[in-house]
Amino acid sequence: MVQNKWYVHPAIAVAVLVNVFVMGLAIAWSGDPAKLQRLLVEDGIVEWMQFLCFAVTSGLLAFAAVEHWQRERRIDLPLLALVGLSGIVALAALEEISWFQRILNVTTPEYFAQNNRQGETNLHNLAIGKKGSIHKTILLKVIAIAGLTHNIVLPLLARKRPAIRDFVERFGLYLPPLSASVIYIVLVAISHLVIDHPRKGELGEMFGAMHYTATVFAAYFLGIGYGKRPIFETPADSRRVGTLFAMLLVFLLLTAWLLSAGAGAEPYLALHPNGKD
Template identity: 30%
Template sequence: MKTIDKVVYAVLFLICSIGLYFGLTDKEFFDTYYAQEDGLVEYGTALMLFIISLICLYRLITISKGKSITWKIGTLLFAILFLFGAGEEVSWGQRILGVESSEFFIENNAQGETNLHNMVVGETKVNKLIFSQLLMVVMVMYLIVSPILYRKKEWFKQLVNTFAVPMVKWHHTIAFLTATALVVSNPAGRTWEVYELVFGAIFILIFLAPLNNSIFKKES
């Protein structure tokens, strides 16, 4: 484990622990100040997702020569995915720029904002169905199941490498499980904002130095 990993994990543990303390002792302070809307936690998450997108774009520009078309497609899709996540996190800068939502979003968005994750379809909140439940399943598969398959199944290893999917190291998985335990123990309403921040930080570490780092080297 590199020094940067240790530093990031120490900071995340501190953030989660302090959040847990306030969640147990003063939920109002946690929700209103610590993990507030448009606060450091939320903007921190957006920044980390944006950085991951930049990492992917940088690789696409600097080392894609000689790589397969599937490698390029995978890297581009990750760049788009994390850019989308960053934009959604801050409602595409709407609140920062003071832009009013259109009538469509006012009527169909739970918070009246210009984003997709707070949309309401019928009685179902998209955020709860897709961005919470489904995303959690994907995270568990990626952070826990895929590292096992990558090490044991050659076909899976080849598939992952072909589409330039950065593979998780065990310390990433341990960090994820530790953060999950701390966040689940927090009874505050906005505790998942901290969880998103943790995800962003862990994913930066994964994308910077994945287990299959060799596939992100420049072709000689």
């Protein structure tokens, strides 16, 4: 039976609370430019949180793909979807931190130095036109349309027409719980309306990364909001692994905070006090 309430499991509830905490932190620090900059700057808390969430989500999808293969022993649409999504999310994680360029102190190749809006070794900031980039001109629009469709439109339609959910799951995909999705979208809207910072869009990206980390785990591993057979089928196993995963989400926030202090944020703030787009 498909469940749609976000509090049906601590994994989703904790993800919501982490996002609310970061939003509250941004609001509390909005009156202090230095603190807000520490939160949103390149290699700051929010960006490291995005990387960690993307990395975990990619691993979860890859694990789900392996489990699917072991059960079915054939190449089908769900397997291809899981493998493809795992690769795309892994790419997003590496792009987020410019393929470890700043951490490893690697010099930017000439092509990227001339064509990347931030002078970094990544694809999403490659220039388009005089002021645009792949990220701002294309990706943000695609993410917004896909995000609203996947989180709001399809779950709403599926409430009246369950065949829509069945159709989505036939391709190896899932629909997140509507109530959790609404909170995610509301937080993104609040971040754009309340926070005054050139990099405030990073908040929405982090909210989405955390939201998908939790809902991917809840769907494929526990069967929450998902009609197919989950990886953990017994209630006892689901409870144990779900509790551990909820603890992991909190640990990700702590790790992002520590990484921002020791792996780039402070030197970056010294060199770029106003940040970058």
